[in-house]
Amino acid sequence: MTIREGQSIPPHQDNCFGCGPRNPAGLHLRMQRNGMGVVADLVLDERHEGAPGLAHGGVVAAALDDLFGGVLVVLGVPAVTANLSVDYRAPVRLGRTLTLSATCTRSAGRKLWMHGTVTDANAITTEATALFVRVGLEHFSSHADVAGPPFGDWIGQARTPSPDGSGASGVR
Numbered sequence: 239m240t241i242r243e244g245q246s247i248p249p250h251q252d253n254c255f256g257c258g259p260r261n262p263a264g265l266h267l268r269m270q271r272n273g274m275g276v277v278a279d280l281v282l283d284e285r286h287e288g289a290p291g292l293a294h295g296g297v298v299a300a301a302l303d304d305l306f307g308g309v310l311v312v313l314g315v316p317a318v319t320a321n322l323s324v325d326y327r328a329p330v331r332l333g334r335t336l337t338l339s340a341t342c343t344r345s346a347g348r349k350l351w352m353h354g355t356v357t358d359a360n361a362i363t364t365e366a367t368a369l370f371v372r373v374g375l376e377h378f379s380s381h382a383d384v385a386g387p388p389f390g391d392w393i394g395q396a397r398t399p400s401p402d403g404s405g406a407s408g409v410r
């Protein structure tokens with residue numbers, strides 16, 4: 239599956255907490271390709287509240303984690319979060335249009351390092367880094383039927399790792 243610049247990223251699966259359109263408790267993230275990364279707008283509301291008027295930090299972390307999952311779709315690499323680190327630089331306010339962006343900064347062997355930010359009116363509120371580890375399709379298929387769209391559409395076409403194990407074009 240080739241996703242062109244500016245094109246929408248399909249949800250990982252319809253019920254994904256981050257980007258699934260069918261999940262009533264989900265964030266309904268809609269990502270677009272931005273270079274070798276992704277961007278998305280997100281408005282959080284009282285369902286996502288932690289401190290009064292402010293977003294729960296775990297929700298913000300989940301959104302960034304899911305954007306990293308969107309980067310995987312751009313790269314065509316099946317992988318999962320091994321480690322996620324979040325710097326909360328400023329409170330994230332409810333009812334604001336937040337801009338989330340994420341990209342892969344490096345890959346080596348099975349590992350991919352991600353970087354992402356949340357901005358509100360061009361000010362960074364949150365910054366995250368993550369280590370993703372490439373997995374085989376059995377990581378997913380051993381728990382559920384993953385053959386159908388949209389998950390099966392891109393995961394089934396995920397690129398075969400190159401001889402050096404990287405497989406992710408444009409990142410090293």
Ligand SMILES: CCCCCCCCCC(=O)SCCNC(=O)CCNC(=O)[C@H](O)C(C)(C)COP(=O)(O)OP(=O)(O)OC[C@H]1O[C@@H](n2cnc3c(N)ncnc32)[C@H](O)[C@@H]1OP(=O)(O)O
Pocket residue numbers: 250303304306307310315316317318319320321347348349369371372373
């Ligand atoms: C593709 C579609 C994605 C769709 C959804 C996206 C949603 C957003 C992403 C997620 O939320 S994924 C869900 C949360 N993550 C998980 O459930 C993953 C659970 N963990 C695992 O399944 C395994 O621990 C994992 C696949 C990550 C690694 O197990 P393996 O047995 O395959 O590999 P191994 O433990 O040998 O580690 C491979 C390398 O990564 C390194 N590594 C693994 N975990 C690490 C860690 N936590 N911190 C640092 N390094 C780590 C490890 O040291 C090693 O480095 P070297 O190759 O240099 O020796």
